[in-house]
Amino acid sequence: MSDQHLGTSDLRDPDTDPTAAYALEPGYVRSLTDGVLATTGRTEPTYAPVNGQPLGMVPQSSTGDVAEAFERARRAQRAWARTSLAERSAILLRLHDLVLDRQAEIMDLICWESGKARKHAFDEPLHIALTARYYARTGEEHLATQRVPGLVPGLTRVDVNRVPKGVVGIISPWNYPFTLALCDGIPALMAGNAVVAKPDSQTMLTALLGKRLLEDAGFPRDLWQVVAGPGGEIGTAIVERADYVCFTGSTATGRIIAQKCADRLIGCSLELGGKNPILVLRDADLDRAAEGAVRASFSNAGQLCVSTERMFVADQVYDRFVEKLVARTQAMRLEPGIDWGSDMGSLTSRQQLETVTAHVEDARAQGARVLTGGRARPDLGPFYYEPTILEGVTPEMTCFGTETFGPVVSLYRFGDEADAVARANAGDYGLNASIYTRDTARGRVLAREVKCGTVNINEAFGATFASIASPMGGMRESGLGRRQGAEGIHRYTEAQSVATQRLVRLSPMLGMSDETFAKVMTANLRLLNKLGWK
Template identity: 50%
Template sequence: MTAATATADVRDAFLRARRAQAQWATTLIPDRKRIMLAFHDLVLDRQEELLDVIQRETNKTRSDAFDEVMDVAITARHYAYRAARLLKDRRVKGALPLLTQTRVERDPVGVVGIIAPWNYPLSLAISDAIPALLAGNAVVLKPDVKTPRTAQLALRLLEEAGLPGEVMQVVEGSGETVGQGIVAECDYLMFTGSTAVGRKLAAQAGERLIGFSAELGGKNPLIVCADADVERAAQGAVTACFSNAGQLCISVERIYVHEAVADAFTARFVELTQAMRLGQAWTDDMGALISTDQLDRVSSLVDAAVTAGARPLTGGRALPDLGPTYYAPTVLADVPADAELHDDEVFGPVVYLETVASHDEAVARANDSAYGLNASVWGSVGTAREVASTLHSGTVNINEGFAAAWASVDAPMGGWKASGVGRRHADDGLLKYTEPRTVAVQRLLPLRGPAGMSAESYATTLTSVLKAGKRILR
């Protein structure tokens, strides 16, 4: 496909989406809800088909693929039941009690553009589309070139559930052509991917004065407190670091262990890492990387760190006997501060350990990062809560790696600093796809005062009213 053809395809998709959106916006919210709940059921009923496609495109384990199915089903159910309340006209306090009646209305923004990554091709495409659709928007989605079939299957299920044709469309192609076409045409842009690309898209969205939301990179820390249950922390760290072969924006790549438990934790964590089963079955713990390019990137970063002085405690090598893109789950120590993987996201099954003398030191090191997406703290709940509240991170999980915060869809999910702007999940995850309209009705008297009263007299009267009525206006 030529660049000109791809650009024309995007323009055609938006023309059709705008026609479809005009009708979809008039669809009653209970009918949108019914469609999304039917989609929820189809996702669960047809999960074997979805799992097969996800695994073929990503090389992940069956369990990791199932996480995507559950995420999409939970998100569909949550927003299906939440949409009516969020989109209902809302009465708010007016300028003057009794005299001013004010309400806020919500309209869809129009056509939402979604640019989705390859690592979670179902979750990170469809879970963002769900609230946009329920808000009355159309959606044009660009899946990653590595994972288009998952998005296409999800779209078929949405239409089978009752979503009218062309309200959501999937356009395949590169970021340079299809992605840029979406940025140029959409009324709101949702992006999940690297910080470098996110910065460029944010600038383009700003130039067009359209809404923009992005979940970007992370270099997520895990802190093991002095009073942590070492066995539980070590088992949790394996999941936190190596789920989806580390190809997860919210997975852990740095561990700071209090010296009181450092030796015990390190020994057990390395032992559990070495015992991991690699493959794609339900019984396997970790799958392969998505491509040879990704394998080369991970290998290069680890090799450079080891050359600079890092010490592999386990892993640190490709596993070609298992398949062309398998890489051993890797734990490093003594990573030099100038090694690229010390500060930059690896996006693979690689983590490094550092011992700290205090919780304050752990927090300082955790916060010493350009990123702030996710963090994990292991210890007694009291101690861990104190640590959690000092971390510069959009989500913090206590005695869990990432799933507790991510799966709490009624809470906002997103990054601080270079890890993103805006939020998915929670009420903002739907309301960001709307335009608020404030409608205020002034009754009886104008705000500038009644006719015949001087401006000075009105000002004096209004001042007295405001002072006397401060309890009402609270």
């Protein structure tokens, strides 16, 4: 534990109970929850999934608090929009260093609130540091005024400005409570916006630590507002006031948000559900594919938007691959606690445990074979479930097409690559895919046929996820818009074209008739085309 920040008053005796946790120091919790704008006097507990015990009490906001948050954010944004890109970049680079310096504290809190293994918690400060550095280094490139060709060469000047939207509403989930609380807001701030954020109630403390780090890096205090409460009430109030909405969560909720944004004629970006496939081709390096498949399926106990739930394996290598995959999965270490050493942590809630259990038991009852796993582990903690591999899953089974969002993957044989791609594309989702092959050029050709927003070749998900310059998002019912890259920051701006006309006006001059003007313009268009003018 990071004893500089987190306390160690025992809830259970760690010498006699392997699922024992430690309470957070009340002063530390209060210092974080002071970051919530809440005047209701109500509080709700946040729990440690590893043992179900409370970590602290989080103040709850009202819709009036949301309105006040937007008022404060709008005042702060007007001043912030006048700061230089260089100053914004400098603050982001300080954030980069702060996140790396305080990664132990960040990982401690992530592990307590989400139940994930520490090796998977590390992905979050890593991703935020990468995101902060990328937008700090490329902010000028993405946001500076751009000159574009005008109508009349030399006489028409056109500048395209990137104007901030205003106040961005961000509604983030519990599965990656640090990175998803911050990664979408970082480019919003770089673009000159303010943020009103509603993190998921299960992981408020981690998100509030993110807010503190933003302020420690130098962002104005009111620029990033945090409210807490039920999504149907507080989330709706955010959507009703924001100038742009960014949401990560279920497809069902995403549809509702998209409709509300459409009614207000504002933009939104939505990263939603997935039923992500891996294709293991006949020429794949099977050891590499098995290692990647374990990470793709069981990182964060499968509670990852881009994690794999379907695996299509060529007939020629199926048996050898399955043997390697099962062996690697059975060798995984499941250990409670927040220290290094565990290969997979707990599910985050009882609801997730019930969903995973129901999907596996439904498949088993209808004839699917459990090659390994397939049971809860209450001896480790209330929400632990073993990494599970299923074979013989058919369309009648719930887990065939419905997202499980847990440590469960189904295996399927294929004989023809075109058939494998068609089966990978089946269903309504299209978020992430992986292709394992020694012929990487062939893999890139196949990738264009896969209807997913990101495709990784010879890697589980990290190659696209950690390459911040590459846009990330879903096709079909997996979402709208993209985070990361140029699209990840341009979504928070309005493109404003400013044209300056010199010497001649764009209408008949010197007694010229409308007909003559049209002929002159036609002749000029033909000439410019011959000259290759854009």
